Structure formats: structure tokens, C-alpha cells
Amino acid sequence: MQCLECGDELSRLDNSHLLHCCSLTLHEYALRHHLPLDLLLDKDQINCEDWIDDYSSPQSQPSERARAIFRGLKWSGLLCNENEFTLLPGEVRRLDLLLWDLHWLSEYGFQFRQEYRYAEATHRVVALNRLKVPSVLLQQNAEVRLSPVPPPDFLWSLAVLIAHVGELQAGYLFLQFPEQTAAETVMVEAERRGVHFKQLDAAGHAGGVMLRTLTTSDTRQLLDLVEGMLSEMPGVSERFNQNTPEVTVSKELVFDSAHFITDHPAKCSNLHGGRYLLHVKVRDRVDPVTGCVVDYGYLKRVATKQIIDRFDHHNLNYTAAELSWRSSTEMLCVYIWEQLIDYLPGLVELELYETTQSWCNYKGPSLALFQEQGSDRLLGHFVDEKLGSASHRNLIKEKLTALEVIGKTTG
Numbered sequence: 517m518q519c520l521e522c523g524d525e526l527s528r529l530d531n532s533h534l535l536h537c538c539s540l541t542l543h544e545y546a547l548r549h550h551l552p553l554d555l556l557l558d559k560d561q562i563n564c565e566d567w568i569d570d571y572s573s574p575q576s577q578p579s580e581r582a583r584a585i586f587r588g589l590k591w592s593g594l595l596c597n598e599n600e601f602t603l604l605p606g607e608v609r610r611l612d613l614l615l616w617d618l619h620w621l622s623e624y625g626f627q628f629r630q631e632y633r634y635a636e637a638t639h640r641v642v643a644l645n646r647l648k649v650p651s652v653l654l655q656q657n658a659e660v661r662l663s664p665v666p667p668p669d670f671l672w673s674l675a676v677l678i679a680h681v682g683e684l685q686a687g688y689l690f691l692q693f694p695e696q697t698a699a700e701t702v703m704v705e706a707e708r709r710g711v712h713f714k715q716l717d718a719a720g721h722a723g724g725v726m727l728r729t730l731t732t733s734d735t736r737q738l739l740d741l742v743e744g745m746l747s748e749m750p751g752v753s754e755r756f757n758q759n760t761p762e763v764t765v766s767k768e769l770v771f772d773s774a775h776f777i778t779d780h781p782a783k784c785s786n787l788h789g790g791r792y793l794l795h796v797k798v799r800d801r802v803d804p805v806t807g808c809v810v811d812y813g814y815l816k817r818v819a820t821k822q823i824i825d826r827f828d829h830h831n832l833n834y835t836a837a838e839l840s841w842r843s844s845t846e847m848l849c850v851y852i853w854e855q856l857i858d859y860l861p862g863l864v865e866l867e868l869y870e871t872t873q874s875w876c877n878y879k880g881p882s883l884a885l886f887q888e889q890g891s892d893r894l895l896g897h898f899v900d901e902k903l904g905s906a907s908h909r910n911l912i913k914e915k916l917t918a919l920e921v922i923g924k925t926t927g
């Protein structure tokens with residue numbers, strides 16, 4: 517076949533030709549020339565086995581920098597095990613970052629692999645870019661290799677964490693952790709440097725933790741702290757200094773609920789039910805590395821946890837004090853906004869349909885304003901501590917006996 521980069525006629529196209537010809541991997545070449553990998557690969561290049569013997573133990577201990585980077589990657593939860601290997605997966609769009617990681621992780625014996633696998637679920641060949649090391653090699657002298665003495669540089673570990681799993685949403689930085697202790701370390705160390713985080717309950721990992729910078733100025737302060745480090749990592753700074761197009765994404769959610777309207781003069785005071793349709797709209801810049809404004813999976817996870825699990829197949833009036841009086845679509849919108857804004861600072865609009873003929877739209881306060889002002893007073897009447905403090909209440913207090921008589925059953 518002909519190489520579309522250099523025009524040479526080749527018996528087969530592979531990485532050893534491409535890397536010399538154009539410095540591209542086969543995966544990138546396939547994307548650039550929009551060709552399915554199946555057409556470029558011979559059978560013997562697919563589902564190849566990786567051999568432990570092809571790896572060797574490093575001769576010296578990892579440097580302090582390498583240990584800091586390794587720790588940041590451990591925090592991120594990206595390192596995983598597959599058969600006899602420990603690996604760090606990378607995305608092809610971020611191949612240069614993965615190769616930057618390789619520069620440091622080679623001190624632990626990691627090597628780069630681009631593996632072509634036939635994926636049964638999709639019936640096509642996919643390429644996997646990853647750094648791999650035999651787990652047994654990593655475990656050898658594990659105490660010495662992983663021992664944090666002297667402790668690896670916190671800021672380098674943090675920068676690596678941000679570069680790999682940080683998500684910027686409307687100026688707030690989100691970090692996900694597979695486990696609590698790493699999140700706590702980051703929170704405490706960042707706090708010492710004047711950067712505040714808020715812990716949120718919507719991690720992608722089971723039992724994991726999600727942190728979000730408390731304010732946009734915390735984000736700026738945090739990014740300033742690691743700016744020099746992020747700029748060393750290929751393609752990372754562009755994600756956090758975004759100048760990409762702004763797009764609104766929308767997620768449609770459905771819940772079946774019952775409700776009634778207290779003191780309503782007509783039949784809405786009766787318990788009745790229906791299917792609600794909710795559109796959650798988030799506007800932000802497109803992340804150049806993920807190609808997304810916000811992951812739809814994340815949006816769904818947050819909305820499911822905060823809204824659907826609480827409302828679906830429930831009587832709305834009994835789900836929250838804020839809704840017990842009036843669970844109208846208007847009140848619901850204001851309430852739902854407050855349940856989502858912490859997780860979705862790019863939230864721009866909610867659209868809630870009670871029936872196909874009746875719906876409402878709501879644009880609530882920004883996260884900054886919400887954090888400053890707190891919950892809307894509209895929702896607070898029956899939870900306000902001042903409820904019952906008006907002097908006129910004395911009129912009925914004085915006639916308590918009369919009230920009691922009315923309330924009593926006779927006989």
C-alpha cells in the first residue's frame with residue numbers, strides 16, 4: 517500500500533515506517549487520513565500479546581521528580597492493572613502528554629505501547645495507547661520506589677493530577693479521586709497555600725470523591741501555582757486558557773411523580789400524578805482535549821442523583837420542605853436549580869414540562885451569586901425561623917381555649 521504521507525509504496529504500513537517518515541503513530545495516521553484501522557493492519561498486528569521479558573528493571577531509583585509525577589498519577593486513579601501489567605492509558609488526542617509521562621515513568625520501567633485490539637462489542641479494531649510495566653517489576657523494591665521520603669513535591673503531583681483529570685467548568689476546576697485519602701491530602705495541602713475546595717458527592721468512581729474549587733478566584737490561584745509545571749506538559753495549558761467556541765448542551769430527563777397544590781381552589785389540590793420532562797442546559801467553552809462542554813454521562817449522573825432519585829415515583833410535596841406547600845413547576849425549577857448549580861456551574865437554563873401543554877423555563881443565579889446569597893427566599897417560607905413570630909399570632913394565642921375546643925372531637 518502507499519504511504520499517504522511520503523508517497524512510498526510499502527508492503528505494509530506500520531509504526532516503524534511512519535515514525536521515521538512523519539513522526540506519526542499508525543493510530544494518528546489513520547485519523548488524519550480518515551481510514552479505518554482494519555484496512556491498515558495485517559491480521560498479525562491485531563490482538564498481539566505483550567511479553568514481560570521485553571521489559572527490564574531500571575538500574576537506578578526514580579528521581580524525586582519522577583516520584584512526584586507517579587504520585588500524581590496514582591491520585592488520579594488512572595493507573596490500572598491488566599493481566600500481568602500495570603498500565604497508564606492515554607487518549608490519542610493527548611499522545612504527547614502520554615509521551616511526556618513516559619519520559620518520567622521510564623524511570624520505573626514503563627514502556628509505550630500502541631496496541632490494536634478487535635473489540636467484540638463494536639466489531640471493529642481499536643487502538644489503545646498506553647504506558648505499561650510488568651506489575652511484578654513495579655512491586656520489586658516497592659517500599660523504596662514508592663516511599664515518600666523525602667515527600668515528593670506536592671505541586672508537581674498536583675499539576676500532574678490537574679493535567680490528567682482536571683475539568684474546567686465555567687471557571688471552576690473539578691477533580692475526581694478514586695479514594696478519599698488522596699482527596700484529603702490535596703485539600704489540606706491546597707488549603708495551606710490559600711486555595712479552597714468544596715467536596716461534592718458525584719464522583720465517577722464508586723466510593724470516590726469529587727472536589728471543586730470553591731470560587732473562580734480559587735481556580736485562578738490554583739492554576740497560577742502550577743502554571744510553570746502545566747506549561748511543561750504538552751497540550752495542557754490550552755485546556756485551562758480556553759478560547760474555543762461556546763456551546764450549549766442539553767440533557768433531557770424524565771421523572772414520574774405525584775403532587776398536590778396546597779390551598780388550590782380547584783382540582784389541583786387533589787393528589788394527582790404525571791410524567792415530568794426536564795431539560796438541563798449547560799453553556800461553556802468546548803474543551804479542546806475532550807471535544808465536549810461537559811460529559812453527558814456526568815450531567816446525567818449529577819441530575820439522577822440530585823433530582824431523579826429523589827423525585828421519581830415520589831410525592832413531590834414530601835420530598836423537601838421547600839416543596840411541601842407548592843410543588844408547582846415554577847417552585848420546582850427554582851429548587852432544582854439550587855440542587856444542580858454546585859455541580860454544574862455552567863448551568864444556564866432549566867425547562868420543565870408538567871404536561872406537553874404546560875411548562876416553564878428558568879434562568880437562576882450563577883454559582884458565585886448563589887454562594888453569596890444562599891437559597892432563594894421564595895423557597896424558604898415554611899423553613900424560615902421567623903415563621904410564627906408576627907405579633908398578630910398573639911390574637912390566636914390568647915384564644916387558645918377556643919381553638920382547642922374547635923379542634924376537639926365531641927363525646
Ligand SMILES: [Zn+2]
Nearest residue numbers: 519521522537
Ligand atoms: Zn511514509
